[in-house]
Amino acid sequence: MRARLPSAVRVLAAIVVLTTAACTGGDAGSELTVLRTGAVVAPGVAKGAGAKLPDGFRVAEGTTLLGPVKPGGIGLVYRGHPVADLGWQAELDVHGDPVAVMRAYGRQALDRGFVVVGADGERCSSPAAPDCEPVGYRQVLCSPQQHVVESHCSLLLQPATRRGGEQLTLELVRTASRRFGAHGSHLTVAYTRWEHRPGVYEPGPETSVASDRLPADGGVAAPPSPRAGVEPALPGTGRPVFAGGESDVRPIVVEPGSELAVSPWPVESNQPSYGLLMRITGTSRDVAERYRRQLGRTLGNARVNVTRVGGRGATLYRVSGGNDGGDGYSLLIADWGPDERWGWLTTFYD
Numbered sequence: 001m002r003a004r005l006p007s008a009v010r011v012l013a014a015i016v017v018l019t020t021a022a023c024t025g026g027d028a029g030s031e032l033t034v035l036r037t038g039a040v041v042a043p044g045v046a047k048g049a050g051a052k053l054p055d056g057f058r059v060a061e062g063t064t065l066l067g068p069v070k071p072g073g074i075g076l077v078y079r080g081h082p083v084a085d086l087g088w089q090a091e092l093d094v095h096g097d098p099v100a101v102m103r104a105y106g107r108q109a110l111d112r113g114f115v116v117v118g119a120d121g122e123r124c125s126s127p128a129a130p131d132c133e134p135v136g137y138r139q140v141l142c143s144p145q146q147h148v149v150e151s152h153c154s155l156l157l158q159p160a161t162r163r164g165g166e167q168l169t170l171e172l173v174r175t176a177s178r179r180f181g182a183h184g185s186h187l188t189v190a191y192t193r194w195e196h197r198p199g200v201y202e203p204g205p206e207t208s209v210a211s212d213r214l215p216a217d218g219g220v221a222a223p224p225s226p227r228a229g230v231e232p233a234l235p236g237t238g239r240p241v242f243a244g245g246e247s248d249v250r251p252i253v254v255e256p257g258s259e260l261a262v263s264p265w266p267v268e269s270n271q272p273s274y275g276l277l278m279r280i281t282g283t284s285r286d287v288a289e290r291y292r293r294q295l296g297r298t299l300g301n302a303r304v305n306v307t308r309v310g311g312r313g314a315t316l317y318r319v320s321g322g323n324d325g326g327d328g329y330s331l332l333i334a335d336w337g338p339d340e341r342w343g344w345l346t347t348f349y350d
Helices: 007-015 098-111 284-299
Strands: 019-022 031-034 063-066 074-078 081-084 088-094 114-117 142-144 151-159 166-175 184-193 258-266 274-280 303-307 315-322 328-337 340-348
Touching: 063 258, 088 258, 098 114, 098 142, 098 151, 098 166, 098 184, 166 258, 184 258, 284 303, 284 315, 284 328, 284 340
Parallel strands: none
Antiparallel strands: 019 031, 063 088, 074 081, 088 184, 114 151, 142 151, 151 166, 166 184, 258 274, 274 340, 303 315, 315 328, 328 340
């Protein structure tokens, strides 16, 4: 019988560290880690397989959790009333097989009473429902892409009991090219759960066609090869997120009071887009205002919203904006207290 490694050893093995070095351009003396995919992470940011996620989920083999779980907040305004998203979102680096990773998280959801939405099948919340008809297409789990994103995997699941306003979304994006700055394989696990507000907003039951089986693979590339020779560095204050290269994206500059915690990850979009995780070291409101001014100059129509609703106990500072061409950005700063402040920034270009 083979001896089982201690949990701490298994976590380190899952992260697949290639090299560490002192931070250049960030906090002097801190140790940065380069993951197998080439992603660079700051100390204490990465968690390997087995780490806990909310609602009973766990980090699956082949993935590494990046930073804390992003909280929900004001998800929508219904008839003039703000409705909170009480869910969460996890950002994960993917060094394993994309299909196996998607199936691992999908299986966790199925084991918790979820079903796949939009898959082949005829099951509905009511057999007599007018939309209870066979789906006219064959859903695939992953599919090859062209141009910016080389492979894309997606999966939407909802509780089999058809609880309104609740769903789990898995979206995996892979790009091995550094042409657009952000590279690597990245998975976003988003659990949406709308707030029930009697007399204001009460999500009704879903009637989408669903299946208790995961869809087939659509032919996606093999796991990413270990990326060697990556410089373990993250840009510091005043430095652009991307340095050089052929990126068509105007780089975000790191503002005072914030530190890049992970190198940018790719985001599914028509044009090169990316996500960032930052550790907030300054006053949250001040940092949000600095990024509002910067992003407003870049894309226009910038605004800052502050809320305590939702957020899993945090005060949330949300900065968002965009232009008429479909380009935009979203920054969420979650402030749990003086020692626990994080920011997530996503750009999208149409």
